[in-house]
Each structure stands twice: as C-alpha cells, then as structure tokens.
Amino acid sequence: MIRVVIAEDQKLLREALTSLLSLEDDIEVVGVAADGQSAWEAIQQHEPDVCLLDIEIPVLTGLEIAKKLRALRCSSKIMIVTTYARPGFLQQAMDLKVEGYLLKDEPIDFLIESIRKVMAGERVISMDLAAALFLKEENPLTERETDVLRMAQEGLTTKEIAKSLFLTDGTVRNYLSLAIQKLEVETRQQATEKAHERGWI
Template sequence: MIRIVIAEDQKMLRGALTSLLQLEDDLEVVAQVTDGEEALDAVEKHRPDLCLLDIEIPKMTGLEVAEKVREKGLPSKIIIVTTFTRPGYLQKAMELKVEGYLLKDEPIDFLVDAIRSVVKGQRVISTDLAPILFNREENPLTEREQEVLRLAAEGETTAQIANNLFLSKGTVRNYLSTAIQKMGVVSRYRAIQKAQEKGWI
C-alpha cells in the first residue's frame, strides 16, 4: 500500500483528489492538509511513502516543505503539483531533487501512474515542462535582493524593510536599485512582477 499525504489549500480540489486516489487498491491517503506547516507535521507524524504538495499553499510553500523534508532526512518521496510553469519554481524543485513535478491539468490517470513510478524510484515531469528545463534561465538576483523584493511585494516600505532586515534605508534602496537593473525594468513594481513571473521570489 502506498501511503500519501496531500497538501492543497483548495477544499474542493483536495477532496476530489483524495476521493479519486482512494479508488485505487494500492493507494491510501493518510492525511490531507491545507497549509505548509500542517504538511510538514503530517509527514513527520505519518512518515508517508509520498507527499503530494501544491506550491501555492499558505504558511510554507510546497517547495519550502520539500526543502524541510530533505533537511530533516525524512524518507518520503515528493511530487509537486502546480498550475504554474514558472522556470524558477521548476529550477528550485530540480535543485531539491523532488521526484515529480506535475501540472494540475494532467489527467488523474497520469497522476496515479506518476505516483507509482515515483515510489519505484523513477522521476516524473509533465511533458509540457520539458522545454523549460532545456531553456533554463539563471536567477540573477542575490538572496538578499530576493528577500528585499519579497518584502516589497508584501507592501512593506523601504523603512519597514530596513527595520525588518536590520539594514539602513540607503542599503535597502541600493538592493532595490540593483534588482531593478538586473531585471531590466524601470520600477520596483515591474521588478517584483517580473521576479514573481519567473518564480524567483
């Protein structure tokens, strides 16, 4: 029996996924959760064979959960499911060596086959994502620039970012200016937008 934890914040989709997977004789959903913190708790508690993680879940993203699972040395295999084809997300998933990365518009049969393949030690990726792997674009932003842009995206002012990161306002402005230049755009807003589209923040 393949034991699965599902992390998906959309109630209807989570319920539908659980119901469909439970129809298979060899699959058992041992926990279904709505956010990243609950997902990590469920993995530690149930030690499932596989975690099915949506990227865009509250508190911790699916990728952050995957990173914690790896750091803690938990044995669960990981399949990321997402609606996004953002290169940065896929790149991060590959760096974390997740076993599967699937788009949500795949048929349920594809997901079921992917689960079985991953548990047997194979890696599975949606066919539509293959071109992104071959045309990989490196993230030009430093970790600090990403952090500053992420806080700016959350609506924080330069002063608030400076206070949160224990930096001077001038240093924060410099990070923002450098990020804007690297993104090849003319404003903080466009830099945030582009970095989000790429999956870099």
C-alpha cells in the first residue's frame, strides 16, 4: 500500500484528490493539510511513502517542506504539484532532487501512474515542464538580496527588515537597490513581482 500525505490549500482540489486517490486499491491517503505547517506535522506523524505538495501553500511552501525533508534525509518521496511552469521553481525542485514535478491540469490518471512510478524509483516531470528546464534563467540575486526581497514581498518595511536581519536601514536599502538594478526594474514592488514570477523568491 502506498501511503500518501496531500498538502493543498484549495479545498475543492484537496477533497477531489483525496477522494480519487482513495479509490485506488494500492493507495491510501493517510494525511491531508491545507497549509505547510499542518502538512509538516502530518508528514512527521504518518511518515508517508509519498508527499504530494503544492508549491504555494501558506506558512511553509511545498519547496520549503521539501528542503526540510531532504535535510532530515527522510525516505518519503517528494512530488510537487503546481499551477506554475516557472523555470525558477522547477530548478529549485530539481536541485532538491524531488521525485515528481507535475502541473495541476494533468489528468488524474497521469498523477496516479506518476505516484506508482515514483515508488518504483523513477522520476516524473510533466511534459510541459521539461521544456522549461531548457529555458533556465540564472538567478542574479545573492542569498541576502533574496531574503530582503522576500520580506519586502511580505509587506515588511525597510526598518522591519533591518531589525529582523540585524542590519542597518541603509544596508537594507542597498540590498534593495542592488536587487532592483539586477532585475532591471524601477521599484521595489516591480522587483518582488519579477523575482516571484521567476520563482526566485
């Protein structure tokens, strides 16, 4: 029996996936979560064979959960399910060596077969995403610039970012200015939007 935990914040899709996977004789849904923290707790509790993770779930993203699982050398297979064919997200997932990366508009039969393939030791990527690997765009941002932009995206002020990262206001402004230049945009908001669109934050 393949034991699965599903992390998906859209209620309708979460319930549909749970129902459809539960119809399979060899698949059991042992945990369901609407946000990353609940998903992490369910994974720790159930130790599933497969973690089916949406990328943009609240609290902890699917990629952040994948990082935690890899850091702990957890044996669970990781399958990312997403609406987005963004090269940045795909590259992060590939760097984490996730076993599956699928688009949400794939047929349910493809998802079910992918779960079985992953359990058999294969890696599965949606065909539409395979092309994105060849369009890989290098992330020009440093780790610190990425941190600052991520916090700016969350709505934090320069002062709040500085306090959180133990930096001066001027240093944070410098990081933001560098990020804006590297991303070839004009404002902080444009920088966060472009970095998010590319999957870099």
